[in-house]
Amino acid sequence: xxxxxxxxxxxxxxxxxxxxxxxxxxxTFSNYGMGWFRQAPGKERExxxxxxxxxxxxxxxxxxxxxxxISRDNAKNTVYLQxxxxxxxxxxxxxxxxxxxxxxxxxxxxxxxxxxxxVTVSS
Numbered sequence: 001x002x003x004x005x006x007x008x009x010x011x012x013x014x015x016x017x018x019x020x021x022x023x024x025x026x027x028t029f030s031n032y033g034m035g036w037f038r039q040a041p042g043k044e045r046e047x048x049x050x051x052x053x054x055x056x057x058x059x060x061x062x063x064x065x066x067x068x069x070i071s072r073d074n075a076k077n078t079v080y081l082q083x084x085x086x087x088x089x090x091x092x093x094x095x096x097x098x099x100x101x102x103x104x105x106x107x108x109x110x111x112x113x114x115x116x117x118x119v120t121v122s123s
Contacts, residue, residue, distance in 0.1 A: 001113045002026040009117030012086055018120070020081040022096030022114055029077040030054075033103035035110055036081045038071060038092035038119075045065050045095070050080060050103035059103060086121045093118050 008020040024032065035050035049070040050059040058070055068084040079096060094117050097110035104110075 004114035006117040030074045032098040034079040040092040047105040
């Protein structure tokens, strides 16, 4: 049974930083491309960033380029999302997701999902 557990969310002022973590258990982490999505109240879940199995390829949504960085540590079975220069519009529940051997910007690529962690950015 694959389990994804996110952590690191919280309340931060605009301009601040947070680092989200997501640990995968139950499968070989290095076999999975990993993604981060977010969902604000009343909105669709949207793609934020993704990283390939080796970390050699990354994808970012335009609205986070230059502010967020995705990384992974295969020895720790963990993917990270470093978020900087946060804006109130970044407020959302952030979800990590795992896709077998690939990454993409579409939710349907991803087979496993975490339960999410709340990020709130105050103005």
